[in-house]
Amino acid sequence: xxxxxxxxxxxxxxxxxxxxxxxxxxxxxxxxxxxxxxxxxxxxxxxxxxxxxxxxxxxxxxxxxxxxxxxxxxxxxxxxxxxxxxxxxxxxxxxxxxxxxxxxxxxxxxxxxxxxxxxxxxxxxxxxxxxxxxxxxxxxxxxxxxxxxxxxxxxxxxxxxxxxxxxxxxxxxxxxxxxxxxxxxxxxxxxxxxxxxxxxxxxxxxxxxxxxxxxxxxxxxxxxxxxxxxxxxxxxxxxxxxxxxxxxxxxxxxxxxxxxxxxxxxxxxxxxxxxxxxxxxxxxxxxxxxxxx
Amino acid sequence: xxxxxxxxxxxxxxxxxxxxxxxxxxxxxxxxxxxxxxxxxxxxxxxxxxxxxxxxxxxxxxxxxxxxxxxxxxxxxxxxxxxxxxxxxxxxxxxxxxxxxxxxxxxxxxxxxxxxxxxxxxxxxxxxxxxxxxxxxxxxxxxxxxxxxxxxxxxxxxxxxxxxxxxxxxxxxxxxxxxxxxxxxxxxxxxxxxxxxxxxxxxxxxxxxxxxxxxxxxxxxxxxxxxxxxxxxxxxxxxxxxxxxxxxxxxxxxxxxxxxxxxxxxxxxxxxxxxxxxxxxxxxxxxxxx
Numbered sequence: 370x371x372x373x374x375x376x377x378x379x380x381x382x383x384x385x386x387x388x389x390x391x392x393x394x395x396x397x398x399x400x401x402x403x404x405x406x407x408x409x410x411x412x413x414x415x416x417x418x419x420x421x422x423x424x425x426x427x428x429x430x431x432x433x434x435x436x437x438x439x440x441x442x443x444x445x446x447x448x449x450x451x452x453x454x455x456x457x458x459x460x461x462x463x464x465x466x467x468x469x470x471x472x473x474x475x476x477x478x479x480x481x482x483x484x485x486x487x488x489x490x491x492x493x494x495x496x497x498x499x500x501x502x503x504x505x506x507x508x509x510x511x512x513x514x515x516x517x518x519x520x521x522x523x524x525x526x527x528x529x530x531x532x533x534x535x536x537x538x539x540x541x542x543x544x545x546x547x548x549x550x551x552x553x554x555x556x557x558x559x560x561x562x563x564x565x566x567x568x569x570x571x572x573x574x575x576x577x578x579x580x581x582x583x584x585x586x587x588x589x590x591x592x593x594x595x596x597x598x599x600x601x602x603x604x605x606x607x608x609x610x611x612x613x614x615x616x617x618x619x620x621x622x623x624x625x626x627x628x629x630x631x632x633x634x635x636x637x638x639x640x641x642x643x644x645x646x647x648x649x650x651x652x653x654x655x656x657x658x659x660x661x662x
Numbered sequence: 663x664x665x666x667x668x669x670x671x672x673x674x675x676x677x678x679x680x681x682x683x684x685x686x687x688x689x690x691x692x693x694x695x696x697x698x699x700x701x702x703x704x705x706x707x708x709x710x711x712x713x714x715x716x717x718x719x720x721x722x723x724x725x726x727x728x729x730x731x732x733x734x735x736x737x738x739x740x741x742x743x744x745x746x747x748x749x750x751x752x753x754x755x756x757x758x759x760x761x762x763x764x765x766x767x768x769x770x771x772x773x774x775x776x777x778x779x780x781x782x783x784x785x786x787x788x789x790x791x792x793x794x795x796x797x798x799x800x801x802x803x804x805x806x807x808x809x810x811x812x813x814x815x816x817x818x819x820x821x822x823x824x825x826x827x828x829x830x831x832x833x834x835x836x837x838x839x840x841x842x843x844x845x846x847x848x849x850x851x852x853x854x855x856x857x858x859x860x861x862x863x864x865x866x867x868x869x870x871x872x873x874x875x876x877x878x879x880x881x882x883x884x885x886x887x888x889x890x891x892x893x894x895x896x897x898x899x900x901x902x903x904x905x906x907x908x909x910x911x912x913x914x915x916x917x918x919x920x921x922x923x924x925x926x927x928x929x930x931x932x933x934x935x936x937x938x939x940x941x942x943x944x945x946x947x948x949x950x951x952x
Contacts, residue, residue, distance in 0.1 A: 427863030435870040442874070445884050446722070449739050450729040453722075578704045582711040589718035596725040601717070 403503060407511040414514045428517045436524055439465065456593040460623045463532035467622070468591045468615030469525025470548075471555035475563075477518030478510050482563050483580065485509065486570035496659050506564075506650050529622075536623065544622060550636060551618035557639030558613045564646035571653030583609065591615045613638045678785075686786060687794040694798025698806075705807045712755050712811045713818070719751040719879070720819050740883030746910055747881075749822035752815050753833075753906045754878040760808045761841040761901065763796045766868060769852025770861050773947070782944060789849060789933075789940055796845040825911025832918060836905035839925040844901050846932035853936070856943035877903030897928040 394402070418425055443465065447458040481489075489495040489509065498508045533540055566579050590611035594602055605612040613635050621632030678686070727744040730736065737743060742750060769792065772778040781788050815821060824830040851868050855861045873879050875898035882890050882903055893899050904921045907913045913921050 421860065423858075424860045424863065427858075427860075428866075431863040431866040431870070434867045438870060438874045442880055445880055446726060448886075449884065450726050450735070451733055453725045453729050576703045577707045579707060582707050582714060585711045585714050586718075589714070589722075592718075592722060597721050601721070 403507065406503060407507065410511045411514060415516070418516055425516060429520045432517045432520045432524070436469075440528075454593060454596045456595070459532045459535035461593065463529055463536065463623045464593065464615055464619040465591050466525045466528030466530075466532055467552070467619035469521045469528065470552040471559060471614055471618075472587070473518040473521030473523075473525060474553065474556035475518070475559035476515050476521060478514060479560065479563060480513045480515045481509050482567045485567045486575060490570055490657075491660060493660055495657065499654070499657075505654055506647060510560075533622075538622070540622070547621055551621060551632065554636030554639035555614045555618050557636070557643040558610055561639065561642030561644075561646040562609065562611075564643070565649060568646060568649045568653045571650075571656050586611055587614070610638055610642060687790055690791050690794035691798040691801070694795035695802045698799050698802040702802075702806050705803075705810075708759075708807060709810050709814060712759055713814050716752050716755050716815050716819060720748055723747045723751065740881055741912065742881065742883065742910075745820075745822055748819055749910060750881055750906055752819055752821040753909050754902050756808060756812055756815065757837050757840065757902055757905055758873070758876075758878055759811050760800055760803055760837055761844045762803075763799050763845060763848065765792050765796060765845055765848035766852035767865055768792070769849060770855035770865065773852075773855035774859065778947060782947070789936055792849060793842070793845055793933075796841065800841050822910075824909050825914075829908055829911050829914075832922065833905050833909040836908050836922060836925060839922070839929050840901045840905055842929040843897055843925065843932060846929065846936050847897060847901075849936045850932065850939060853939050853943050856947055872898070872901075875899075876901040877906070881906075897932060900925045900928045 440462075443458070443462060446453070447461070451457065453461065489498070495505075495509075498505050501508065562583065563580065566575075566583060569575060569579065586605075586609065590605065594605060594612050594616045597605070602612070617628065617632050618635040619632075620628030624632070723744065727737070727739070727747070730739065739747070769788075772781065778788075781791075824833060848868075851861075851864065854864055858864070875893070875896065877893075877899060882893055882899065885893075893903075900921075904913070904925060908918060908921060
């Protein structure tokens with residue numbers, strides 16, 4: 370007798386050819402292709418933003434205003450004392466300047482994480498994301514930007530430069546390379562922490578609002594961590610690793626021998642935190658059920 | 663007179679008796695209280711937020727005073743000892759947990775989304791409604807937010823007691839006036855949305871600037887003299903600096919009376935200013951669909 374292929378198998382095969390994303394390109398080619406897509410996303414976003422030039426200027430002014438206030442607070446503090454737990458004004462200023470670079474990088478791409486539960490999960494935008502042959506996480510992250518992040522990065526670099534001049538430090542090529550290595554590492558820590566919080570909404574509706582208290586911790590991660598008590602230091606190093614977004618990496622430049630080795634762990638911490646959050650995200654996507662809206 | 667006409671007479675704000683007005687706005691107070699009660703879960707993490715704010719400044723100021731001791735400088739900064747400074751920080755944030763609200767953001771949203779049109783045709787004054795809602799929200803905050811924060815912050819950071827029973831009483835009066843000043847100021851900021859299409863940047867600046875200008879982050883006595891005389895002319899100090907200084911017993915006798923009177927003057931002045939701005943702004947409001 371003739372072998373009859375069961376109907377179900379036929380369908381499965383058919384589905385497979387229909388839905389499988391035929392991809393015989395190399396991994397590098399695929400990455401370059403994705404980078405081009407997200408580059409196009411960014412250009413598109415910039416065009417959209419520049420249509421509202423006044424908004425952009427006001428946003429930048431708001432960033433500048435908050436910076437002036439932070440600097441005023443720091444300078445007033447240091448008009449009353451020469452050193453906080455041994456850290457002088459230029460050193461603390463440098464840490465603050467450094468903190469703005471990863472924060473700017475993070476702010477640039479993180480806008481969509483805040484509204485993720487409302488817009489993507491409840492509003493149904495996530496269905497559209499899943500239909501496209503590009504990673505869901507990358508799409509969500511790159512679908513919108515916050516251009517004021519760019520101002521933060523520029524201002525952070527300027528503050529680092531001026532604090533460096535005050536310290537009389539000579540920054541060379543190694544330091545520039547270290548910055549290229551440490552700042553994105555620190556930004557990954559931010560991204561990992563907030564991605565982790567966002568991912569929770571795949572399972573439970575976040576009625577508590579977990580992000581704000583965590584976000585509010587950021588401003589205290591800019592000060593030398595040594596001023597805090599031991600439990601707080603341990604908490605910021607291991608539990609909610611915000612010590613790695615500013616103090617530890619910045620200490621590579623201004624912290625002397627004591628912190629230079631620790632600082633170099635920053636990118637590793639970034640990869641660990643972000644990797645953990647990305648894994649959680651993948652499980653969340655598997656768990657995702659559309660609301661149908 | 664037909665039933666419809668009596669209803670109009672009752673509803674029309676210019677025919678409403680003061681008692682009826684009080685009843686109407688009293689209703690908004692109650693509704694706001696109930697609305698926030700429904701969202702009370704959010705405020706549990708808020709307690710953590712405020713504790714973080716106080717903790718961060720606590721360590722910062724401890725380091726500052728310890729640094730001064732090590733450098734052989736005086737034990738008081740800007741007239742405050744380290745204990746008073748910790749109390750200053752804690753009471754500032756406890757007070758903020760009470761008077762804070764989002765009037766500017768809510769008003770801006772109503773304007774940009776066109777919802778404002780529906781409010782303009784209703785027989786009430788939106789400024790008074792928002793003030794009433796702010797009172798209701800503050801009532802909710804007092805019970806579900808400010809008191810829990812106090813229960814955590816006061817023992818953990820050894821916050822000092824008020825300078826006396828009278829000081830405590832006047833602090834409460836003063837923070838009540840802060841609520842009016844903060845709300846009216848916030849309403850004025852929200853009115854900017856009539857002139858600008860997008861005020862996200864302004865709202866962000868308000869978020870950042872307010873805590874600084876009200877003295878929540880650093881007391882004004884830390885600043886150079888020119889800055890102190892500049893803030894004396896601004897309403898912000900009446901939101902936090904004045905009540906906290908009363909609590910600490912740094913404002914007594916005539917200075918206390920001056921502080922309270924200044925608060926009353928700003929509360930009245932800003933309410934009138936907001937009324938005028940509102941009148942001008944609503945005359946030329948354009949709603950784009952909505």
